[in-house]
Amino acid sequence: MKVSIITATYNSENTIQHCMKSVLSQDYDNIEYIIIDGASKDKTLTLIDSEKQNHDNIVCVSEPDKGIYDALNKGIEKATGDIVGFLHSDDFFNSQKTINHIVKCFNESNVDGVYGDLHYINATNSDKVIRNWESKSFSKKLLKQGWMPAHPTLFLKKEVYNKHGVFNLNFKIAADYDMMLRIFKDNTLQFAYLPEVITKMRVxxxxxxxxxxxxxxxxxxxxxxxxxxxxxxxxxVCSKNLSKIPQLFKK
Incomplete structure (x- = not known):
């Protein structure tokens, strides 16, 4: 299965190399890496172009956009993979085997989406975990309890986006939550929880x-x-916000 990984960037020179390295060092070969840049004014594009010279699986587009969700929508539209996932420019995958494990979970579980755990880490010390978002197996009743998987860990088959559409740009911050509610309430779709840290996200x-x-x-x-x-x-919404508190004590 081909995996499309989408990264949105804007003036990301401080973190983009680490982000790209975590994708390009994966031990899974069939990866399409799509970078949507919002017309950065720093060295972001120079750093991306440097990597493109050595990796022919990188697709990069740089142009003004309407924000991160607009950029991610552009990435979804360009994606040609069977599976689509996101890695924000400040973030990185937990290990070189992350994508391999995700694809294996898709194949073994015959599902439409796979998600896992997320570590929020210190902005300057990636070994310091600030918050441990440990997920759980999906049940539709969890949606009424404010549950959601960590969006950066969610990988979906491209056909899910073909069915449900992309991010709603009327939302400035919560378009990912809106998207997940749309998808997870669909009784025809199946999801699998992969009990391992998928992504590390800087606070x-x-x-x-x-x-x-x-x-x-x-x-x-x-x-x-x-x-x-x-x-x-x-x-x-109250339950959703309260559920974050225990994550601060799981390190």
Missing amino acids: GGASNRSLKNIWLKTREDYMAVKGNKVGNPTII
Whole structure:
């Protein structure tokens, strides 16, 4: 199976090399690496071009966009793989065998999506785990409890996007949650939990960068739940936020 990995970048010179290395060093050969750059003004494109000279599986497009979800949508549209996943420019895969394990899970479980665990790590010390997002096997009733898998760990068959569409750009921060609610409430789709850390994410993402963004994220989560009609939005959003607290103590 061919795997398309999408990275959105904008002025990412400090982290893009580490991100790219974690993709290009995977021991799974059939990877298409799509980088959608938002017209960076630093050395991001120079660093990407340097890697492209040695790897013919890299596809890079650089042009202005409407934000990260717009960039990811462009990546989905360009993806030619059977499986599509994301790796943000600040992040990296946990091991060189990560993609191999994900593909093996798809093949053995005959599912439409695979997800795993996520480590939030210190921005300057990748060995320091700030938050351990340990997921669980999927059950539809979990959606009403505010549960969701860590989006950076979620890999889906391309046909899932063909069926359900891409990220809704009306959401500035919670388009990933809206997308997952759309997908996980579909009774015709099957998902498998891979109980291992898939991705390591540096702290400081858009959704938790300020009190203003935290409020916006909460409001958008409410709208996503309401729009997808999975239950009581107030109860679900409160449960979703409270569920993050134990993750701070699992290191």
